[in-house]
Amino acid sequence: MARNSFARAAAAEQGGNLEQARALYLESLDAEPRNPKALHRLGVVESRLGRPREAVALFQQSLAIARDLDVYLDFGNALSAISRWDAAATVYGAALRVAPDSVDAHYGLALSLHRQARPQEAEPHYRKVLATHSHLGEVHNNLGVALQDLGRLAEAAAAHREAVRLDPADAGAWSRLGVALHGLGQGGEAEAAFRKAVGFAPRDAESWHNLACLLEANGRMEAAIAAGRLAVALDPASARNWLALGNAAHAAERREEARRAAAVAVRLNPSDPTARNNLANALRALGRLRDAVAEYRAALDLQPDFPVAEVNLALALSILRDPDGALAVLRRLIARQPENGDAWRRMGGVLAEAVRPDLAVAALRNAVAVLPGDPDSHADLAMAASICGWSGLSADACRHVLRLAPDHAAALGQLVHEKRLLCDWRELDGLETRLLRRVRDGAEGVPPFDVLSCASTLADQRSAAARWAAAKARGVTPVVRPPASSSPSCADGRLRIGYLSSDFREHAMGHLMVDALETHDRSRFAVTAYSAGIDDGSALRRRFERSMERFVDLRRQTDADAARAIAADGIDILVDLTGFTTFSRTSILAARPAPVQVNWLGYPGTLGAAFVDYIVADPVVIAPGEEAFFAERVVRLPDCYQPNDRHRAIADATPSRAECGLPEDGFVFCCFNSSHKLTPALFDGWARILTAVPGSVLWLYAGTPEVAANLLREGEARGIAPGRLVFAKPLPHAEHLARHRLADLFLDTLPYNAHTTGSDALWAGLPVLTRRGTTFAGRVAASLLLAAGLPELITDGEEEYEAAAVALARSPGRLRVLRERLARNRTACPLFDTPRFTRHLEAAYLAMWDIHRAGDAPRSIAIDAGDAGGSASAAQEGKETT
Incomplete structure (x- = not known):
């Protein structure tokens, strides 16, 4: 009867009547409980009925009675169905002891080992299967995955190529081939493979995900976003699909889409630290820095050892102007991972922004030691060294950058400057x-x-x-300003002027502008100084703080917060005094915190920005007809665009020539311009001048011994004896002005003129000889001389310049007349008449505001010389289309 029940059970099983088969196998086992075949087949039926655990128990009972290969194989399958991969591997191993050449046992063991992240042990079993069954594309695919896990990408690609050769319509095989090729850096072939995959299986989200990742890595952001959107549409429950879409959107600067995608990924998998980090990145890009910090910290709560998130957190804290917090994060990371180059680089950036460039250089030296092939680390080192004044180190770092990235424009520009x-x-x-x-x-x-x-x-x-x-x-993101009105927003009717600068301190720009800001008519103008730079503790800094109606320190505020603060103050006209010089905060202007924005004084050229309306100039520095070369509308003051401080102190005591290294007799030419303004062609001319004036010397400012050595070498190459070049050491400003009395004539530079150094010389009573250039920076000295009443010291060519220098050196009487005129004019000439200058500047502001109040677009303005009374009736030039 038991035999009859077993036969009927087998027939029912073969016919697909599984419940009937199960009942008959149980009936057979009631009669013969230790029948291994009945136990085996009942186990198979239980597996097919979706009850793998019952099947496992039956297979164990069968094998306890008799060792049978088929039972082992079915036992292994049942264990695999419940993800008991370790136990499955043990069973398949036992099967191979029964039948060492069993292809099924080798394949089952390979899969079980692979699922346990043991690809190296799985590989030989995959290869054993393929030795006799090379036509199985699935096995080639799985071997390829194992090889990829082992980092053997070329072999993995070969395995997947064989799989797609065997079955050209296998979308999964094409997708896995694409993954291997992507890892090998073969982007074009990888994309072709992914395109095959989605062609054969257009609804396979995995392939679209892989394609999105590839396209994003290759910089094809729009295509990556399209692929990512398809992936999430096909499988919206997959967090990794949303992450891929978010990464592509972030790289394409589609900030809000990146945030939404990352937020969905976090919602789907809130315990994934990578998703949290990506969401934080998206929030940071949107300017939501405090929200970003919270997400970075959440990522680190989930995974405390997460260097990428730690570096990103430090960056966000740095942008929030919290250098101490950023440094604390980085120091903890570096204590764990002293070879983390990204951490050292970020530390260098934080220290540089905190104006600790010496410490920044030390950190960045570590960064380039760890990451010698990273051009950005060398570029950061170059910048920090430049802030320190270590031009040699900065130039060397720039050369490293250009060896690694020959098209690195910033490093090339900085190398030229250094x-x-x-x-x-x-x-x-x-x-x-x-x-x-x-x-x-x-x-x-x-x-x-x-x-x-x-x-x-x-x-x-x-x-x-x-x-x-x-x-x-x-x-x-543009800030929200107070509602516009047709009159100045100040409650007392005054026009609100804000001055934004990093140089309210002991700085050339500070010396130029302080008197003009102090002499504003406070009955008509409410003046606020917005300081974005350091407090150097100098007397000049304290003077700014005392003399300004409001002095607001923005240094610890983000650009966005600073812009919001300026907007909240209801500033009508915001004047940028820094331009593209060190520590500029251009992004504040880009947020448009004021309805009228002005470029003045700090940068001798256009800012090229649509968010700056006007540039303050004069008819010399920007000649009529040159408006097309300036993004701003040109405002021409009648005398000179540059203000001066009437209270600049000149020390009473004059050092002796001997104390300054100068000869007691002989003509002293001097140039105290920054060394970056000197050129080989200029030095050629100076050599000719010295040759033509026997016994003369050239007195130069050289900030470092290296500069002096280079100039001595260049002088020797031009036949200038070393003793005819004398180098001035740094001195406090009043003493520096006093030593001008020892010189006879200041020789100006081109293409970049003397600016503050020119007005310093004229204030100290020293005539300046200049050449008029073709750009703003090359015409400033001409503007100064015209405003000082010395137009004959302006030349228009190299030969005229050299001839004039020699003629003046040979004509002491003529030079004395010039000195006397300069001395007489000093308190009366427009260059040093700060109240007159400020009235003209105020007239310009009123004209700008009238145009804005009328609802018109900015247009060029020319202030008449007679408008020193400060009326708003300044001449306004015709509208421009450029």
Whole structure:
């Protein structure tokens, strides 16, 4: 009867009547409980009925009675069905002891080991199967996955290629081939493989996910976003699909879409630290820095050892102007991972922003030691060294960058600038030519200030500035300003003027502007100074703080918070005094905190920005007809765009010539301009001047021994004896002005003139000889001289300049007349008449505001010389289309 029940059970099983088969197998076992075949087949039926645990128990009973290969194989399958991979591997191993050549046992063991993250042990079993069954594409695929897990990508790709050869319509095989090729850096072939996969299985979300990741890695962001959107549409419950979409949107600067995608990923998998980090990145890009910090901290709560999130958290804290918090995070990370180059680099950035460039250099030296092939680390080191004044180190770091990334425009510009500062003119012509070619080719990242000292045109300068400004404005959200009104927003009817600067301190710009800001008519103008720079504790800083109606320190505020603060103050006209110089905060302007925004004084050129309305100039520095080269509308003051401080102290005591290293007799030419303004061609001319004036010397400012050594070498190459070049050491400002009395004539530079140094010389009573250039930076000294009443000291060519210098040196009487005129004019000439200057500036502000109040677009303005009374009736030039 038992035999009859077993036969009927087997027939029912074969016919698919599983419940009937189960009952008959049980009937058979009632009659013969230790029948291994009945136990085996009942186990198979239980598996097919979805009861693998019951099946496992039956297979164990069967094997306890008799060792049978088929039972082992079915036992292994049942264990695999409940993800008992360790037990399944044990069973398949036992099967191989029964039948060492069993293909099924080798394959089952391979899969079980692979599922336990033991690909190295799985590999030989996959290969054993393929030795006799090479036609099985699925096995080639699984072998490929194991090889990829082992990092053997080329072998993995070969295995997947064989799989798709065997079954060209296998979408999964094409997708896995794409993954291997992507890992090998073969982007084009990888994309083709993924395209095959989605062609054969257009609803396979995995393949669309893989394609999105590849396209994002290859910089094809729009295509990556499209693929990512398909992946999430097909499988919206997959957090990794949302992460892929978010990564692509973040890279494409689609910030809100990136945030939404990352937020969904976090909702689907709230315990995934990577999703939290990605959401934080998206929030940071949106300017929601405090929310980003919370998400970074949540990621680190889930995974405390998460260096990427730690570095990102430090970056967010740094942007929030919390350097102490950022440094605390980084120090903890570096204590754990002293070889983490990203952490050292971020620490260098935080320290540089905190104006600790010496410590920043130390940190960045560690970064480049750990990451010698990372151009950005070398670029950061170059910048920190430059802030320290270590031009040699900065130049070396720039060279490293350019070896690693030959098209790195910022490093090229900085290298040119550092070589100029060092007066190391070797190879300079070629570097400048290369830099200007990059500007004219439309390269991004060329620092505009570095272009000013080159033989650049106004068009070059606008081109570089426009791209720089656009980069600074990227991602900036405009602030909400108080409701516009037809009259000044100040409750007492005064126009609110805000001055934004990093230089309210002992700085050239500070000395120039302090008197003009102090002399504003407070009955008509409410003046606020917004300081974005350091408090250096100087007397000049204290003077700014005392004399301004309001002095607001923004240094610890983010750009966004600073812009909101300015907007909340109801500023009508915001004047940027820093431009593209060190520690500028251009992103504040990009947020448009004021309805009228002005570029003045700090930067001798256009900012190239749509968010700046006007540039304050004069008819000399921006000649009529040059408006097209300026993104701003040009406001021309009648005398000189540059203010001066009537209270600049000049020390009473004059040092002796001997104390300054000068000869007792002989003509003293001098130039106290920054060394970056000196050029080989200029030095050629100075050598000719010295040769033509026997016994004369050239007195220069050299900030470092390296600069002096380079200039002595260049002088010797031009036949100048070393004793004819004398170098001035740094002195306090009043003493520096006093030593001007020892010189006879100040020789100006080109293409970048004396600016503050020129007005310093004239204030100290020293005539300045200049050449008029072709750009703003090269015409400032001409403007100063016209306003000082010394137009005959302006020349228009190299020969005229050299001839004038020699003639003046040979004509002491004529030079004395010039000195006497300068002395007489000092208290009366427009250059040093600060109240007159400020009335003209105020007239310009009123004209700007009248245009804005009328609802008109900004247009050029010319202030009449007779408008020193400060009326708002300044002449306004015709509207422009450029």
